[in-house]
Amino acid sequence: MQGESARTLDANEAASAASTPAVEPWSIRSTRTFTTWLMIVVGVAVALWVLVFARGTSAGAAIDEPGAFLVTLLDGLTFAGLLFVVASGFTLVFGLMRTVNMAHGSLFLLSAYVAIELQQSMVGKDRNIEASDVGILQWIIPLLVASFAVAVLGVVMQQLLLRWNQGQDLRQALITLAVSVILADQMLAHFGGLAQRMVWPGAVVKFFEIAGERYALSRLFMLGLALVVAVLLWLWLNHTRMGMVIRAGVDDQEMVRALGINITVVFGITFFVGAFLAGFGGVMGASFAGVAPGTDGQWLLNSLIVVIVGGLGSIRGAIAGSLLYGMVISFAPAYLPSQYTYYAIIFTFVLLALVLAVRPYGLFGKPE
Amino acid sequence: MTTTEPTSATETSRPGALLTVTDLCAGYGAARVLDRVSFSMGVEAVCVIGRNGMGKTTLCAALTGMLRPTSGQIVLDGRHLERSQPERIARHGMAYVPQGRRLFPSLTVDEHLAMLAKGTRGKRWTPDAVYELFPRLAQRRRNGGAELSGGEQQMLAVGRALLLNGKLVVMDEPSEGLAPTIVDALIDATHRLVDEGVAVLVVEQNLRAATEIAERQLVMVSGRFELETTAAELRASPELQRRYLGVDA
Numbered sequence: 001m002q003g004e005s006a007r008t009l010d011a012n013e014a015a016s017a018a019s020t021p022a023v024e025p026w027s028i029r030s031t032r033t034f035t036t037w038l039m040i041v042v043g044v045a046v047a048l049w050v051l052v053f054a055r056g057t058s059a060g061a062a063i064d065e066p067g068a069f070l071v072t073l074l075d076g077l078t079f080a081g082l083l084f085v086v087a088s089g090f091t092l093v094f095g096l097m098r099t100v101n102m103a104h105g106s107l108f109l110l111s112a113y114v115a116i117e118l119q120q121s122m123v124g125k126d127r128n129i130e131a132s133d134v135g136i137l138q139w140i141i142p143l144l145v146a147s148f149a150v151a152v153l154g155v156v157m158q159q160l161l162l163r164w165n166q167g168q169d170l171r172q173a174l175i176t177l178a179v180s181v182i183l184a185d186q187m188l189a190h191f192g193g194l195a196q197r198m199v200w201p202g203a204v205v206k207f208f209e210i211a212g213e214r215y216a217l218s219r220l221f222m223l224g225l226a227l228v229v230a231v232l233l234w235l236w237l238n239h240t241r242m243g244m245v246i247r248a249g250v251d252d253q254e255m256v257r258a259l260g261i262n263i264t265v266v267f268g269i270t271f272f273v274g275a276f277l278a279g280f281g282g283v284m285g286a287s288f289a290g291v292a293p294g295t296d297g298q299w300l301l302n303s304l305i306v307v308i309v310g311g312l313g314s315i316r317g318a319i320a321g322s323l324l325y326g327m328v329i330s331f332a333p334a335y336l337p338s339q340y341t342y343y344a345i346i347f348t349f350v351l352l353a354l355v356l357a358v359r360p361y362g363l364f365g366k367p368e
Numbered sequence: 369m370t371t372t373e374p375t376s377a378t379e380t381s382r383p384g385a386l387l388t389v390t391d392l393c394a395g396y397g398a399a400r401v402l403d404r405v406s407f408s409m410g411v412e413a414v415c416v417i418g419r420n421g422m423g424k425t426t427l428c429a430a431l432t433g434m435l436r437p438t439s440g441q442i443v444l445d446g447r448h449l450e451r452s453q454p455e456r457i458a459r460h461g462m463a464y465v466p467q468g469r470r471l472f473p474s475l476t477v478d479e480h481l482a483m484l485a486k487g488t489r490g491k492r493w494t495p496d497a498v499y500e501l502f503p504r505l506a507q508r509r510r511n512g513g514a515e516l517s518g519g520e521q522q523m524l525a526v527g528r529a530l531l532l533n534g535k536l537v538v539m540d541e542p543s544e545g546l547a548p549t550i551v552d553a554l555i556d557a558t559h560r561l562v563d564e565g566v567a568v569l570v571v572e573q574n575l576r577a578a579t580e581i582a583e584r585q586l587v588m589v590s591g592r593f594e595l596e597t598t599a600a601e602l603r604a605s606p607e608l609q610r611r612y613l614g615v616d617a
Contacts, residue, residue, distance in 0.1 A: 244483035248472040255470045258432050259484060260458030260532050 035358045042354065050335050058341060059334035067211035072334045073327075074210075078219040080326025081226025082284050086299055087306035088233060088318045089277025095250040095313025096270050098169050099162060102177040104278050105300030107150045110183060111279030112286035112295070113191045115146035116198050123199075131205035139201040139287070147279035154275025155268055162271075163264065180296065188293050198286035222284055229280065233315060236273075246270055250313055305348060309355045311365025320363050324351060386410050386567050387536055392440035392450070394430040401426040403591040404440065411535075413558055413568040415578045417602075418588035419614050424571040425467055427588070428540045431569075432464045433457040445535055461535035465542060467571075469525040471513035478509040480524055484531040491533045492564065498527035501557060519550030526557060536567040543577040555580045575613055579603050587612045 050069070054061045062069035090104045119142045120126045123133050157179060165171045204221040207214045237243035245266055249256045257263050285291065285299065302325075307313075310321025328351045332344035361367050385408040392405040401423045407414075418424050429435035431442060433454035442450045449457050458464065472480060481495035488494045499506040502523040508516060516524065522542055529537055539558075543551045551574070558568045558581050572578035578585065579599035587595040589612070602608050 241483055241486060244475060244479045247474040248480075248483060251472040251474050252470055254434055254454070255466065255472070257454040258434060258458055258464045258466070259528065260455050261484075262455050 039354070039358060050331065054335045056337045057335045058338050067213040068334070070211050071213050071215060072330050074215060074219065076327040076330035077323075078223040078326075079329060080322040081223040082281060082288060083302060083306050083322035083326055084318055085226050085229050085277055085284060086281035087303045087310075087322060088229070088315055089274035089281070090303040091307045091310070091313055091315065091318045092246075092277070093271055093274035094307065096246055096253070097162075097166070097267055099176070100169065100173045101274065102173055102300060103157065103180040103183065104176075104274075104303055105296035105298070106180040106183040106187075107154055107275050107278035108282035108285065108299045109291055109296040110153070110187060111146040111150040111282035112198065112291040113187060113196070114149055115142035115283040116196050116286060116291075117191075118142035118145055119198060129199045131199055131202045134199045134201045136201045136203055139199075142198070143280065143283040146283055147276045150279035150282070151272045151276035154278070155272045158268060158271040163267070166267075180300070184293065184296055187296075193293055195290045195292035196286070197290040198283060200287050218287070222288055225284060229277070230319065237315065242266070242269065305352065308352060308362055311359075311362030313366070314362070314364035317362055317364030324355075386445055387569070388441070388443045389431070390441040390443075392427075392430060392437055392442065394426055394435050394437040394440075396435075400438070401591050402430060402437070405588075405592055407586055407593060407596075409567060409569065409584070411562065411565055411567045412584065413562050413570065413582035414584045414586060415582040415599075416569065416571045416586045416588055417573065417578050417613060419612065420573070422588045423591040424588055425540055426591075428464070428466070428538055428571060431457075431538055432462060458532055458534070461532070463529035463532040463534035463537045465522075465525045465529045465537060465539040467540040467544065469521045471516075471521055471524060471528075473512060473514040475513055476510055477505055477513065477516070477524055480513060480528050481531060484528060488531055488533060493530040493533050495531070498530055501530075501560070502527055502553075518545050519547060519553070522546060522550070522554060526554070530561075534566070536569060537561060539568065539570045541571055541573060543572065543574045551577050558582075573613060575602070575609060 051062045055064070059065060059068040059072055086104070086108060090101060093099055093101050093104075119134070119138055120129065122138045122142065123129050125133065157176075161175050161179070162172050165175065200218045200221070204218045206217040208217060209215075235243075237247060245256060245261055249263060249266060253263060256266075281299070282291070285295070306318060306321035306325050308321070309324055310317025310319070325348070328347050329344075332347035333341050336344055355363060359365070388408040390406050392402055393400060394402040403423075405423075405427060416424055416427065426435065430437045433449065433452055433456070437450050440450060441448060444457075444460060444462055447460055449460060449462070452460070475483070478495075481498055485495050499509075504520055505523050505527060508520060513521070513524065526537075526539070526542070529539075542554055546554070555577060558570065561568055568581070570578070570581050572581065579602055583599050585597045585599055585602050586593050587597060587608075589595075595612070597608065
């Protein structure tokens with residue numbers, strides 16, 4: 001028995017030695033140590049700045065203004081929730097099919113418009129809807145109907161336009177880009193150019209006190225929904241047969257097919273879920289900040305940033321990317337010296353540059 | 369020496385054969401790798417041997433539909449498969465154990481089998497039956513595909529293929545990188561399969577594994593079968609070994 005395990009070990013070693021060089025060139029190792037130290041230095045510097053030195057900023061140093069710090073943290077967390085819902089759909093589709101769905105933001109915006117119209121007809125007013133007019137069902141039903149509608153649209157797009165271009169990444173990206181341009185025009189024609197807003201149900205439009213600051217319950221509601229989505233997604237991917245097939249397909253699509261699994265059906269289902277999540281996020285986003293022409297492109301960009309930071313195709317990466325990006329978005333304007341708040345947007349690129357310098361494929365990404 | 373010449377296309381289509389391949393050509397782009405390959409097999413074990421780069425893996429790819437043949441025919445149990453998608457070929461009964469195992473790193477051992485468990489109930493091969501065949505796998509149910517030893521990985525790759533409950537299992541270099549005791553277990557498993565009525569087509573470079581798995585040995589040289597011989601002859605002839613396997617006796 002002992003002899004056998006020893007030999008197996010040898011075989012293992014031989015296999016791993018064959019696939020990866022045992023010794024890395026010194027330059028790679030020293031670059032790695034350098035980047036690790038860079039990360040630590042950046043992390044400590046940011047933490048110190050926020051905690052102690054940020055006196056001239058709009059939020060103030062965290063030791064002086066714990067309330068402002070908490071609010072900024074919650075803002076980051078809740079926005080990360082919305083980012084996750086949208087980006088997880090994007091990353092799911094990419095992970096399995098290698099399709100960069102450039103129409104993801106369009107599905108977001110279309111779902112938002114559909115839900116807003118539906119809510120207006122359910123409430124019976126088309127302007128000046130108050131939160132008190134909106135029951136929980138008058139928010140949930142438009143949410144589900146609109147998400148379902150864009151999910152169906154997503155599948156139609158995939159079956160009609162993408163299916164026969166499977167494996168041709170660039171062509172698919174261009175096709176979806178074309179779809180997004182067409183949809184943007186059609187939406188402008190149908191829903192007009194003014195910003196519109198979905199109205200939160202009255203039950204969640206409340207404020208509560210936290211460390212001396214008022215905070216909106218609706219934002220926590222949004223975070224809660226995102227957590228529900230994350231848990232459902234996790235259960236689906238880890239505890240259902242379809243989820244296992246999808247994860248296997250992300251690893252090795254050809255092998256999945258050689259095991260007799262009809263990957264076309266799996267693609268369709270995945271695209272459905274991906275588009276559904278875009279739509280779901282669209283309704284959340286429309287309630288949270290409103291939508292207007294251009295929101296589609298903005299959310300495509302948001303999704304791209306999240307998955308580039310987190311790693312394309314990884315759900316864990318989408319969580320990590322959403323958290324980091326959400327935090328940068330909320331902390332940068334609050335903790336920059338007041339006269340420089342305008343430059344907060346730069347920190348998004350700093351985040352991207354730092355992550356890509358350390359891990360070129362994103363935090364949880366795998367090289368092609 | 370009683371080696372037979374390669375039989376021509378018409379002669380290989382024996383009546384009642386499970387798999388009949390006729391004038392199969394395949395390649396990558398302009399490069400033709402398989403050059404009119406023909407053979408036929410029943411419910412038995414057959415080995416395809418040959419040196420590196422002779423087209424053995426391309427043959428597997430063409431049989432399983434991963435590579436679309438440019439011409440020729442593949443008939444499994446009466447159905448033409450040369451134009452079929454890989455999933456259709458697999459569903460029709462051709463199971464594939466690829467070179468390098470190609471397990472799914474994101475899945476545990478259990479999940480590899482569970483994802484294919486649908487439709488296996490009441491059939492010969494279920495996840496439980498696979499665990500019975502390879503008890504070592506049962507102890508590692510929760511481990512990821514990438515955490516297994518080479519032998520365990522190979523067992524899982526075979527077990528996964530068995531869940532198709534197919535008529536033919538195609539294995540590409542199953543003994544590659546494995547310890548001798550593990551290779552023995554693998555050889556036993558192929559014998560059991562044939563006893564149970566499943567045909568096994570094995571691509572091998574390892575002389576011992578090849579000759580112990582199957583009596584029929586097809587020798588592939590430059591994309592075609594140059595020779596059909598037997599395990600006994602191959603074992604007895606250092607000349608054959610040197611010429612076709614690159615083994616220096």
